[in-house]
Amino acid sequence: MMKKIYPSDQINHYLLIDAISIVFLFFLILREETIFGLFGNLLLLAVFLLSFYIGIWHRDWRLLAASLSGLFVLTLFGVFVSSSILLFGFIFADLIGRSRSKWHIGYGIAAIAIMFAIVYWQSSDSQDNYFLLPVMILQLVFPILIHIKEKSNRLQGELDAANAEIEKYIQEEERQRIARDIHDTLGQTLTMIKLKSELTTRLIDKDVPRAREELTDILITSRSALKQVRELVSDMKFISLQSELDSAEKLIQSVGMKYKLHIGELPLLSSVAETMTALSIRESVTNVIRHSRARCCMITSEVIGSSLVIRIYDDGIGLNDSGSGNGIQSIKERMQLIKGTAAISNASPCGTEVELNIPYYGEEKENRIQ
Template structure:
């Protein structure tokens, strides 16, 4: 019930102040014997409290109307009791500052100043008289106070929006980090585990026919398992740098294990790439090799690297069953996302000769050597 009379969000900072000011106003009114009489004073107090209630809960035009009626009640008290009652107008000055309209704040602030001037004019007491000198700075403070509150509320609102935006950014970062981890797990561990699977199948095949070959495959499985453990550690710490030459060498070994012949055509000396660019391109090649082994049923694969018109291109072609779509995996989207991040482009299309062609193109930029002295 109480929360319907007084806003919950104002209890901590304003309730005690409002109670104290209300008690003092009632005391000033009832201790004074004025021409208003008891009923006149009660009606004005009722107008004050009704105006205060609406000013607490309303915004927009109703807030301005409540402030103006409340200031009017205080001004009448100021005329019939004493000018010090005008100081209670600080309550409405504070509530006026909650308005979202600058025009309403300007009108209300003007009304505060006018109420002071009218009271002293009607009472025929000079505002600048020595005995009344305190009222001029009080009037100025009350007139400016709504503007101060407006700026404070605006800053609070902007801070709230900033906090909300920061929360949203944190969620986006968390989501992006999850996607990165999923992509890296798919690109690195997925390929390694696939190699373990193939070598396990070979070991099973040779275990009864040729124990020496079976032992060799099992030994390679052990080495690959160690590699997988190392990759896990690297992924936990951060994404490692992957060089193109090492990835091409790794791809050749992987395709050889899968029974696919690989031909690498490096037409000229590769350009100087940043660590991020080289790593991204290497991971794109890794993903393409994984897709070839998994889906292509190819016998041969060609990787051609070339630089043309300030664009570094990597072209991968196989003689498999051809491109059938993106499917539900992370592979092709990962390639496209990585190239987009680098400001490059990617194309995965069926080859006219059969199979699939993957083209990665990266615009070249000037990079200083990272180890330059």
């Protein structure tokens, strides 16, 4: 109910002060006998209260109009009751400072100055006027201070909102990264488990010793998958490009596919670039095993200018108009992260070709740390 009468964003800071100020103003005016009479006093106080109410709810021209109306009422009371009534000008000085228009603030400050000038020249008691100068100065400065404070609060609110959006974006990016890492890292291992399980099913009645060996491999691979999960939960680790090539060779050969590797001297890559490249190769090899129905996979590399170009070929069924699936998007995103490119196309005469173009800086590595 209170939020409908008084703005909720101002309750904690202004409500108590405004309530006390208005009660004191009503008390001071209603106890005095003025030329306006009781009815006139009540009417002017009603105008003051209405002006105040409009001022606390609006920040446009209505705030300026309400402030001018309220200051006019205070001017009348200041002339015909007491110049001390001008102390209540801080109420509208505060409201004027909350305006979003600098022109409105300027007009409001000018109105405050005019109010003090009129009361000073019309007042007959010079003993009460000595305090008007410092009070006037404070009320003239007050809107500027409030404006600076309000602007700071708005900027802080916008900053908090922007930070919230950035945090939300970072969290979403992190979720996508984790999802890609789980897909790329565990997908390869689980594919191996699936293939070996199918092989074991066929061997269980024909070659028991071989089936036992495959079951042992499945157990070892399962433990490796569990280790990978723990590593992903901790953080994405650095992945050596050479070690990933070695793993790709073992994986491809384990499913009975031929593997050819033609890798020259690898240039020096940053840790991020090397990890993203290794994961892209892992995704590509996983796609070959899962979807290509290929008999052979070949990986080559060459340095062209300041770029390392890695190509992954297979002699399978090709893309079949599914160029946006099978982890291809994640490969492109990883290359974009390191300002590289990824091109996936049908190879000639058959199969698929993945070309990774990785920019690098520096000289070639003579001794790579494994």
